[in-house]
Amino acid sequence: MAFIDDLLANMVLLLVVGIATAVFGFDLWYRTRRGESIDETISSYLNAAFPVGLVILIFALWGEFTWPLPGSYNIVFYDGLTFLGISVLTWWAAHRYSGKFLYAGVVSAVLGILTVYYGAVSYELGLSQEPIVLLALYVMYGLTGLFSLPLGIAIDAYRGSNGKREGMTWILAAFAFLAVIAVLAALVNMALVAPTVSAHLMHPP
Helix, strand or coil, X not given: CCCCXXXXXXXXXXXXXXXXXXXXXXXXXXXXXXXXXXXHHHHHHHHHHHHHHHHHHHHHHHHHHHCCCCCCHHHXXXXXXXXXXXXXXXXXXXXXXXCCHHHHHHHHHHHHHHHHHHHHHHXXXXXXXXXXXXXXXXXXXXXXXXXXXXHHXXXXXXXCCCCCCCXXXXXXXXXXXXXXXXXXXXXXXXXXXXXXXXXXXXCCC
16 A cells, blocks of 8 residues: 655644644633633534544554654654544543543643653754754644643633632633643644645645
8 A cells, every 4th residue: 555645734733733722722711711611612622623633643543554764754753643643532532421631631741741752852863854843843732732731620620610719810821821832833833834735735745
């Protein structure tokens, strides 16, 4: 079976996840600040993210198993995508089966730390023509995963507060910080997507 380089599609899906996560964080912050329910926001985001996460995981595993070239690029690129796909599906499962988001946050945080480490090692080994941009991409998406842990704790705490206003400051901060990190990740990704589109269309992989 021929190998097809779907890197461009993967990067676009990464961009979608980054933008959607930023909107999710800002929406949580806005509704929490007003003392409104966040259940609809959580449900809407995770139901929309589920098919994206599933496709990312399928693409990632496909790339892992079919990579035909020498070197470790399948590990560098597709391990991180596998981590992201697992994280998205874990959050969806926590919502679908009415579990605590704390545990989804733990999974995302561990995989986020690994993503940052992959980026640092890839930068050190020079496994890219744009090592700084690659490092920034891995760090931003890794931090998004890492700060999913306080996000999960904040969601659980707010949903269990029964409308009480005590302790809202750190919850608002968690939502806002995740949104900012996701925006930065999306911006770095946009810087990579633009030149990749023309390169892939001019020279189909």
